[in-house]
Amino acid sequence: DQQVKQNSPSLSVQEGRISILNCDYTNSMFDYFLWYKKYPAEGPTFLISISSIKDKNEDGRFTVFLNKSAKHLSLHIVPSQPGDSAVYFCAASARAGFQKLVFGTGTRLLVSP
Amino acid sequence: KAGVTQTPRYLIKTRGQQVTLSCSPISGHRSVSWYQQTPGQGLQFLFEYFSETQRNKGNFPGRFSGRQFSNSRSEMNVSTLELGDSALYLCASRLAGESTDTQYFGPGTRLTVL
Numbered sequence: 001d002q003q004v005k006q007n008s009p010s011l012s013v014q015e016g017r018i019s020i021l022n023c024d025y026t027n028s029m030f031d032y033f034l035w036y037k038k039y040p041a042e043g044p045t046f047l048i049s050i051s052s053i054k055d056k057n058e059d060g061r062f063t064v065f066l067n068k069s070a071k072h073l074s075l076h077i078v079p080s081q082p083g084d085s086a087v088y089f090c091a092a093s094a095r096a097g098f099q100k101l102v103f104g105t106g107t108r109l110l111v112s113p
Numbered sequence: 114k115a116g117v118t119q120t121p122r123y124l125i126k127t128r129g130q131q132v133t134l135s136c137s138p139i140s141g142h143r144s145v146s147w148y149q150q151t152p153g154q155g156l157q158f159l160f161e162y163f164s165e166t167q168r169n170k171g172n173f174p175g176r177f178s179g180r181q182f183s184n185s186r187s188e189m190n191v192s193t194l195e196l197g198d199s200a201l202y203l204c205a206s207r208l209a210g211e212s213t214d215t216q217y218f219g220p221g222t223r224l225t226v227l
Contacts, residue, residue: 006155034215043117043203043218044156089156100146100169101216105155 003027006104019077023090030092038087080111117219131192138206145187150201
């Protein structure tokens with residue numbers, strides 16, 4: 001049972017445009033969400049997080065939006081740069097207790113010059 | 114501050130053998146989690162250790178085991194290797210194990226089973 005889903009395995013965007021990566025979850029107990037970026041042969045790198053008490057969190061070029069009623073979150077990258085080309089994973093957890101992170105299957109973003 | 118380190122980075126084994134992977138967390142971090150990444154499967158949670166105790170466990174067979182030492186370093190062991198165990202094994206550490214603590218990942222160990 002895939003509790004965190006990233007339905008788009010890949011996304012291609014031109015440099016300077018907006019990249020929008022989507023993530024859906026099914027577990028209503030999830031109340032903390034994160035995005036990680038992963039380059040080949042490296043471990044994932046933390047990008048940005050959001051708790052369920054917010055619907056938006058911004059950090060530089062990266063903004064995460066959370067729609068709790070739709071159980072949907074998205075990561076916006078503006079403007080996209082070729083160095084953003086990587087696999088992006090969303091992850092979720094329930095904050096009560098020491099809950100594990102549940103990851104999606106990832107979306108490969110390719111930003112072309 | 115040094116990041117999460119994993120050794121070895123690459124490993125080739127044959128079916129039936131066993132393997133031990135090592136992870137050193139960021140200094141001061143007491144929680145270590147292990148993940149398996151295979152193509153198309155994302156990161157699948159194996160287990161988490163906190164203060165030398167296994168706190169969470171994923172849906173993996175008993176061939177996968179781990180432990181954590183008093184200095185928070187962790188090892189993962191896979192016995193009776195199968196071809197399907199070929200994967201990137203990632204270790205992540207976080208400060209105190211709270212769900213809102215950011216997990217920091219190591220570079221991974223690439224295991225190939227022949």
